[in-house]
Amino acid sequence: xxxxxxxxxxxxxxxxxxxxxxxxxxxxxxxxxxxxxxxxxxxxxxxxxxxxxxxxxxxxxxxxxxxxxxxxxxxxxxxxxxxxxxxxxxxxxxxxxxxxxxxxxxxxxxxxxxxxxxxxxxxxxxxxxxxxxxxxxxxxxxxxxxxxxxxxxxxxxxxxxxxxxxxxxxxxxxxxxxxxxxxxxxxxxxxxxxxxxxxxxxxxxxxxxxxxxxxxxxxxxxxxxxxxxxxxxxxxxxxxxxxxxxxxxxxxxxxxxxxxxxxxxxxxxxxxxxxxxxxxxxxxxxxxxxxxxxxxxxxxxxxxxxxxxxxxxxxxxxxxxxxxxxxxxxxxxxxxxxxxxxxxxxxxxxxxxxxxxxxxxxxxxxxxxxxxxxxxxxxxxxxxxxxxxxxxxxxxxxxxxxxxxxxxxxxxxxxxxxxxxxxxxxxxxxxxxxxxxxxxxxxxxxxxxxxxxxxxxxxxxxxxxxxxxxxxxxxxxxxxxxxxxxxxxxxxxxxxxxxxxxxxxxxxxxxxxxxxxxxxxxxxxxxxxxxxxxxxxxxxxxxxxxxxxxxx
Amino acid sequence: xxxxxxxxxxxxxxxxxxxxxxxxxxxxxxxxxxxxxxxxxxxxxxxxxxxxxxxxxxxxxxxxxxxxxxxxxxxxxxxxxxxxxxxxxxxxxxxxxxxxxxxxxxxxxxxxxxxxxxxxxxxxxxxxxxxxxxxxxxxxxxxxxxxxxxxxxxxxxxxxxx
Numbered sequence: 217x218x219x220x221x222x223x224x225x226x227x228x229x230x231x232x233x234x235x236x237x238x239x240x241x242x243x244x245x246x247x248x249x250x251x252x253x254x255x256x257x258x259x260x261x262x263x264x265x266x267x268x269x270x271x272x273x274x275x276x277x278x279x280x281x282x283x284x285x286x287x288x289x290x291x292x293x294x295x296x297x298x299x300x301x302x303x304x305x306x307x308x309x310x311x312x313x314x315x316x317x318x319x320x321x322x323x324x325x326x327x328x329x330x331x332x333x334x335x336x337x338x339x340x341x342x343x344x345x346x347x348x349x350x351x352x353x354x355x356x357x358x359x360x361x362x363x364x365x366x367x368x369x370x371x372x373x374x375x376x377x378x379x380x381x382x383x384x385x386x387x388x389x390x391x392x393x394x395x396x397x398x399x400x401x402x403x404x405x406x407x408x409x410x411x412x413x414x415x416x417x418x419x420x421x422x423x424x425x426x427x428x429x430x431x432x433x434x435x436x437x438x439x440x441x442x443x444x445x446x447x448x449x450x451x452x453x454x455x456x457x458x459x460x461x462x463x464x465x466x467x468x469x470x471x472x473x474x475x476x477x478x479x480x481x482x483x484x485x486x487x488x489x490x491x492x493x494x495x496x497x498x499x500x501x502x503x504x505x506x507x508x509x510x511x512x513x514x515x516x517x518x519x520x521x522x523x524x525x526x527x528x529x530x531x532x533x534x535x536x537x538x539x540x541x542x543x544x545x546x547x548x549x550x551x552x553x554x555x556x557x558x559x560x561x562x563x564x565x566x567x568x569x570x571x572x573x574x575x576x577x578x579x580x581x582x583x584x585x586x587x588x589x590x591x592x593x594x595x596x597x598x599x600x601x602x603x604x605x606x607x608x609x610x611x612x613x614x615x616x617x618x619x620x621x622x623x624x625x626x627x628x629x630x631x632x633x634x635x636x637x638x639x640x641x642x643x644x645x646x647x648x649x650x651x652x653x654x655x656x657x658x659x660x661x662x663x664x665x666x667x668x669x670x671x672x673x674x675x676x677x678x679x680x681x682x683x684x685x686x687x688x689x690x691x692x693x694x695x696x697x698x699x700x701x702x703x704x705x706x707x708x709x710x711x712x713x714x715x716x717x718x719x720x721x722x723x724x725x726x727x728x729x730x731x732x733x734x735x736x737x738x739x740x741x742x743x744x745x746x747x748x749x750x751x752x753x754x755x756x757x758x759x760x761x762x763x764x765x766x767x768x
Numbered sequence: 769x770x771x772x773x774x775x776x777x778x779x780x781x782x783x784x785x786x787x788x789x790x791x792x793x794x795x796x797x798x799x800x801x802x803x804x805x806x807x808x809x810x811x812x813x814x815x816x817x818x819x820x821x822x823x824x825x826x827x828x829x830x831x832x833x834x835x836x837x838x839x840x841x842x843x844x845x846x847x848x849x850x851x852x853x854x855x856x857x858x859x860x861x862x863x864x865x866x867x868x869x870x871x872x873x874x875x876x877x878x879x880x881x882x883x884x885x886x887x888x889x890x891x892x893x894x895x896x897x898x899x900x901x902x903x904x905x906x907x908x909x910x911x912x913x914x915x916x917x918x919x920x921x922x923x924x925x926x927x928x929x930x
Contacts, residue, residue, distance in 0.1 A: 266789075266896065266898075267787060267789055267898050268787060268788055268789045268792050379785045379787075379899075383785060383787040383789070383898040383899070384898045386783075386785045386787075386898055386899035386900075387898060387899050387900040390782075390783050390899055390900065391900065394782075410785055410786065410787075411785075413785075414782075414783075414785070
């Protein structure tokens, strides 16, 4: 019997990257027994455990539905055969410049990001973008964050629902609030979230956040360019002054921004305004991306290309698409419509896609690959490869390296170094937006993180974390359900699309849903397509809240 | 009176963010049984409820088959092999922690992860708590005497609600 070995690493499921002590055996299946799970997630030093999502990393690693073999034109093959089969297609496509787009996930290492950049150059394309799309807005920010500083801050100002999206940040934030009398936790969001229960909570109407922050910044700078329209924004000037006072008064405050698909309109403006507010009030500012290494990957590939990519995809101007580290049918809204005209789609993924792409490569997950990532504290963290990959699964870095050496005959090597933030684009004051709702569309649909991270059994894919809630579901205010006599299922329609959802009981939520808001967890593709993945007024892809209506 | 050195899981309600990490830790390590109950007394509160391992445990007293026993270390231990699923304990429990939700015909009950305690570690729910709401703390004599004082006041003035 092989001995158990301790391996110190990081949970790379989200950007918080908690410490993990992995107890491994040479036998993979012996390692990931049910009980061994609890010997590896808790770090004695940081006194923090992993969040439910982090716990499920192991479920995903062990899932029987993991993709283990490559597929080329629907047939199972080896990785080398798949690469050989791809090359003629790629050579044909790249005769025309910018005829292929590459989308890379924020869960890659820095080394892989450099190789992707090299791949885009060799494929004669500038269409190289980052997903999750919502992380693109954050690439200009240099995080001023440390867990120790956060737990000693006299003010934590959370914009967005930090507790839902990064639960392990709750401990240092609550430590900060409780450590001294007078310490404050403020939250600002478009609806109440999990953090609201613990904070002095302010809400702004959906779509008005960037406008409100522009007004707040003006107020802090002593200007009077734009005045707050209290009725439209849903927040009073007195509340804004209270917020400004708290920000000015704090000596070592921390502003945290957390976004998710379909939540904030114009996230880039929000980020730039928050960054400036932090600067003039002498507080620290950090963003919490969704992807574990979105900051690193996005900065290396250059960022801000998603608008062009989505425009060319929708305009049917390209022939090929490469998606690294994800299923395009899950995260690109209405990809089924785009997929039909694309001649060649290559994707690397952990799971088999619902629809087959021309070439599908089994990819490696966290713990199965080496490399470095940028932490929330802006440090470069080297990660080892504690366990071997399943089946033929290959890291995207190795795959690109092989592809490039066959393609050009030159072996590509990755270099590991940091990545600097991309300079801020010129920002201007946000004018008051027009109301999101009207007579035809009286509701606002808002994307939220999954309110439960709870399962009663096997976890296979992200959308099935909660076994009882596999189908796409929606939260509607209970008074509104009675008023409209809604049944179990409803169709939610936006200008962009419509989807059928099951109505979920709001009484289990740790917060209330306002009467004019419909909240959809955005882990389902059906939820994502409700939001327009189009550029807002700040020039980058920003799927924010949308006007909507309910059909029985 | 509890003996010195006994530890209990304490919940700081002002810290719980309802992330359910404790549930998952409990579920995964107890052969897919939910041993933690959830509160349902307010729609805005969703807290884990632990067995208090009472000094004079009424669940132990009512169990007809002695499936529940009070151990020397203070733990109220549930023996799965003896339990006949009569649910007497769920009625007797003054905190409503033992629920009638039966899995495999028997009740599910917190065992404080005694295998972890043997290793000198905290129960799994405490270890995994993301917000630091759960802690595993010693019940001290001071707390006991305070409780006694409160009891004495209640007995002296039973008409007063505290």
